[in-house]
Amino acid sequence: MYKAVIGLEVHCELETKSKNFSSAPNQFSKIPNQHVAPTDLGLPGILPVVNKEACKKALLTAIALHCENPNEIIFDRKNYFYPDLPKGYQITQVTKPMGKNGYLDILVQGKWKRVGIHQLHLEEDTASLEHDKNYTLIDYNRSGVPLIEIVTEPCLETSEEAITFLEDLKDIFLYLGVSEAKSNYGQMRCDVNISVKKEESTELGTKVEMKNINAFHRVKQAIDYEIKRQINQLENGEKILQETRRIAEDGKTYAMREKVDAIDYKYFIEPNIPSTKITNEYLNELKKMIPKLKMDRYIQYIEKYKMKEEDAKVLVKNKKIADYFEQVQKNCHDTELVIHFMTTFILSTLNKLEISLEELWITEEMLSKVIQLVEKGQISLDHGKKILYQSIEKKIDPIELIKKENLHQINDEKELIVLIKKIMEENPEQVRQYIEEDNFHVINFFIGQTMKQSNRQANPNKSLELIQQELERRKQNEQSI
Amino acid sequence: MYRGKSIEELTEQLEKKETTKEELFQQANFLAHHFQKDYNCFVTILDQVKIKDSSGPLSGIPYALKDNFSTSKILTTASSNILKDYVPVYDATVYRKLKQAGATLVGKTVLDELAMGGNGTTGHTGVVRNPWDKNRLIGGSSAGSAASVALGIVPFAIGSDTGDSVRKPAAFGGIVGYKPTYGLISRYGLFAFASSLDHVAILSRNTKDAGMVAEVLKGKDPQDMVTINSDKIHLLEGIENEIAGKKLFYLKEICGEEMKDTTTDQELKKTLDQFHQMLDKIRKQGVMIEEVSIDKSLLEAIYPAYMCISCAEATSNNANLTGISFGSRKTGKTIEEVMINTRTEGFSELIKRRFILGSYILQKENQEKLFLNACRVRRLIVEKITDLFQDYDAMISPCSGGVAPTFDSTSEKLSDRYLILENHLAIGNFGGFPSITIPYGMIDGLPIGLNITGRVKEDALVLNLANQVEKLTGMKNIYAKVGDLDV
Structure with missing residues (x-):
């Protein structure tokens, strides 16, 4: 039997007024290049100014995921050339990420599973590229948008676990109010690392990477397909290539490029951002801001309120x-x-x-x-x-x-009996059927009439009782005559 | 008369209505054009400017700005081909503040390409020549800014100083070069060379003018996170204070008495002779000056550490120059090719060499040994000097071992003079110390400068010391009186 080993890298754009290092608005826009400051274009002479709110939201998320927090906030530069990266480097966190060694407990098929969070860090998003046959267009609206990246330990085994984790994580973002996490706007994106190995083996298989999958159901498709493909490959005695693959419309994954030696990003500490101490007071303040989260409430509702699981x-x-x-x-x-x-x-x-x-x-x-x-x-x-x-x-x-609107329920028996008697006077045939033919269905008829004529204000239980009594009384009277 | 006048003198002329702001600009503009062919101070000379009604502290004063400060709608090239047509869309904080203060921009000055270089010879529009001798360099990288002040075109100019890029050319030009405490002046809009070492700095013809300009430029800037609150730093306050009782030191390994007597380098000997004579003059003012010795290997490490840190940061800082969102884009079959071609054709070989060095230094396998060790050396030096500042008010030293070199001279990079004396001003950048160069003598008709470096945030004391020493030099407000001109 084979076992899959899955690790996720989740990117989530934070909801803030402005971008992570500039004053341009952090807003989605269909019109390209609307929300752009000189900093987002990487123009000569620009300097980053850190968005406090983004730091706060990243720290809040790290705390909610039970991470260890650093003693100060510092940023690093990740240096590489790509047309969507105007400065030629991305400001991110390597030396001291906002969170390390955390976890999130998820419930899969009635069993709890602890998903290790390797790290959580704050960085900036890149511009978006639109490739055409003969040209490429660049939209800098997204350039510099605050982004948190959450890296799990490679501890997930099935697509169900992965999806549950992603859904719970998304709900944490929403609970904390740090992001709207809309995957259709690319606000939440996911890289999947996956390998398979023989169940009894302690050695990990060769890892395949799938980048930037937006929708959760695509993540599921990609994982399910990959597990099958990799097992098949191994069964046929073929080797798994260490590569980056993409998930296509048909739900299958296709090789994009073979992974050569990892790129050297030449990280170094961003010199334009002075370090900021994180005090215990501040951390405590943040902890107080974290509401009771989804799964904690779930447990409480079931245990304390005896709620049904689905409710x-x-x-x-x-x-x-x-x-x-x-x-x-x-x-x-x-x-x-x-x-x-x-x-x-x-x-x-x-x-x-x-x-x-x-x-x-x-x-x-x-x-x-x-x-x-x-x-x-x-x-x-x-x-x-x-x-x-x-x-x-x-x-x-x-x-x-x-x-x-006088919508009180009519509970007064005297008032009800007057109405019921009136209805019976108006409908002698139905009364007759009850008395002579023992037709009990007419009770429903009288209930209906009572509700209708009382504007549905009559207490139905009491009305039923009174109708039965009155009909019975009339039957007795008839017989005794 | 305009040429060679200080800010103070010009302000007085304006107040007495002996001249007008327009006239001052016309004269500066005339001089700028007049000397352009011979000295090449400017990348751009502005011929038409709107002179605003302003009562700011620099109202009507013409000045020059190094061409690596972002000026909206005015070409800003950093003296590099890759930016030869770049017109910025935003103003550097420094430029904005000078506008507010009423100063009139005369032109954008030539620098060593991207501010990397110390000779003023690598700008894309050609070399800048020394006003005191056209066959000599003025030094860089703020070459055009220094030359324009030394020629008397403008009473002050703005430069940037990463290793000694303002203070060294100031020394070779016989003028004042003042680099304030790191963070006193915003770097927003200054094209970054090495962010942790970059300073905005001022060139002028006397200490007081430099202080006055810095007073206008200082202040916390929300756009530059490393700027400091300087509400309590008043640069001109106490500039005339007596300096008796102050304690200065000089480093034996840079400029010791013994060196003066043993060196075979005649120019160095003359320089040190004059330096020590000047020290004696200062001592007569009641200032205590002592020789201090520190570990020579620490001083020898300044230049290599500086190169490691500055090249590493420069590689990253200039990675934005790809021709994609701005700059002179070259063609290519793919986006990657466009970026490669733009950079290959846009930079001179010297710049590429620095980028390759920087990239090498930051590589995973070299980072610990080169980059992080350089950072450690930097820290050790700063700790040592800061330690000395506990006992002394400031450090004093000659800026160079001699006068401005000729264009064809070569320096022995591993000699003591080169390795220590010629590069020690970077100490001021390592620690962010306030540091000022003033002229103190002449050798064969060429000026030499001395430097005073003090404690972080104690700019006022450094200016006070410089201002009082300036009175002893007899070289206040000098400029190269070349050209037979009547302005």
């Missing part, structure tokens, strides 16, 4: 939804009821209306109050949901709506 999964996926849930949970007694409202009302409404939580009219407060009414039995669960739907439609606070 927990959907609630923790988005921090804002998880926060919303936790707030409502705090306000109410019946956690099960809260979970029910979250999964069957909130999430489905967001899906149906295709809106985000911020765009939803119903606040935590509003939902809590409605659930409290259900808890007290003042309105039914269905009635509660109906009020919420109307509240969204009319953009009126649900409690206001109940008051204003």
Whole structure:
């Protein structure tokens, strides 16, 4: 049996106002060369000015990934010539990366796995090139955008593990608010290193590298294909070449270039950026800013709230939804009821209306109050949901709506019996069927009528009870005559 | 009269309405053109400038700017073919501040290509000649800036100093060259040679003028992270203070008494004689001057360490010159070929040699031995000098072992004079120390300069010392009075 050894290098653009070393806006633009300062073009005489926010966000991510942090922030130059690199060097971190020796625990098929983080560092993105047959166009909008690179230990074994890791990592970026991590904008990109070896062997196989894969499903395709290809190759007694391959549209990987000796990047410390000490106070401050993360909440929801795994999964996926849930949970007694409202009302409404939580009219407060009414039995669960739907439609606070439109449930038996009697007087045929033919279906008919004529405000359970009683009473009377 | 006047004198003329800003510019412009053929100070001479109504401290004062400072809409070549048509889109902080202060730019001056070189002979528009003797070099790399001040074209000029690129040509030109503390003046817009050693520096004809210009240029710049807060550094404050009681030292291995007596090099002997005579004059002012000896091998390591660090940084700093986003692009079949052809044709052989050295020094297998060891040597030297600054206020030394060399002279690179004396000014760049050169004598009609280097951030004291020593030299405000001119 063969075993795959997979390591990932994940690049993620950070969300900041300006670029990593210049004051040009850090924004995606379809119009080329819109967000460019002299520094981003590498013009003679330019100097880098470090973006504090980018450093903070890189450190936050490193802390969230349980990394060791350096005692100071310094940057290095990585020297190489390429047309997308205007300065002829990239400012990055080699000597003292923002994070080292961290980990992220992922849950794959019900089992926890610890993925080692070799290092996390802050660097700048390159310009983007568009090659044509006879020319190449350069767009410097991306040049200098802050980028973090996260390098895992080669400890992943399947595409499922890799994808779970990537998804969890992406959710950490979102939870921390450090990046939008949109792969369709190339904000999150991934290099995959992969080799296969005999399961019992301690020696690693020859490594193949696949660079710059944006979408996660492509990562999965690439890994699955590579594992098969490499095993086949070995089975046929062929050697694996150390090379860079690319994943094509057809889901297969193709050789790009054989890896010659590693390029010497001639790293040295960037002299234009003075070192900045990282104090323990600052690190503690940052630690306090890290919210409870996805998988920690997942464990908490299952253990403390006895939530179903699939419910927990959907609630923790988005921090804002998880926060919303936790707030409502705090306000109410019946956690099960809260979970029910979250999964069957909130999430489905967001899906149906295709809106985000911020765009939803119903606040935590509003939902809590409605659930409290259900808890007290003042309105039914269905009635509660109906009020919420109307509240969204009319953009009126649900409690206001109940008051204003007299939407309280009719629980008063006297009031209900008057209505029920009136309906029965209007429908003697149905009453007759019950008395003479023992036709119980007419009960549904009367419930329907009661709900309709009460504007659906009648308490359905009580109405049912009263209808049954009244019909029974009339039957007795008839028989006794 | 304009030529040869100091900033102070010109400001007075303007205030008394004896002249106008326009007139000053016209005269400077005339002189610039007049001397261009013989001395080649300028890459670009500006013939039309908008003279603004300004009441800034340098209002109406003409000046020259080394052609490695970014000036928006004005050709900036760094005296290299690769940038021969490059017109920047932004202003260097220094240029912006000078504009604000009301100074009038006369032209952009020739330098050694990309500021790499000490002779002023490698600019793409030709060699710069020494105003005191056309057969001699002025020194570099701020060659045109030094020559334009030495000729009296402008009262001050801006240069850059990475090893001694302002202070050495100042010495050969008989003028003042002042390199402030590292970080006092922003380097934003100065084409980088070796970032950790690069300083903006000033050439003028007296110490006070240099201090006045530095006062205008200093200040923390959000565009240059290594600039320091200099709110409490007042460069002209105390410039007239008595210097009695101050303690200076000179290094035996650079310019000891003994060397003066034993050397067979006649020019060196004359230089050292005058130097020690000057020391005696200074001593008479109540200044204590002592000879200090340090490990000679440390001093011998200055030049190689300087070459290692500066070439390494220069290789990287100039990697932007590929012709891709700017510069004179050459053609090629692929992008890689375009970059290779641009660089191959754009740089002189001398520059390529430095890049190859720099690249070699940074290679993984050499980095520890060459680059990092050079950085260690740098640290050791700075520690040693800083240590001496605990007991002494400043170091004093002759800038060179003689007068400006002729174009055809060669130097024995491994001789003591070359290895130590001719290259010791780099100490100021290693430690970022404030360092000033002033003329102190003449040998056969050619000026020689002495240097005073002091503690980091104590620029005011260095200027104070220089200003008082200047009074003893009788060479304040001198310039080469070539050309029979009536301006």
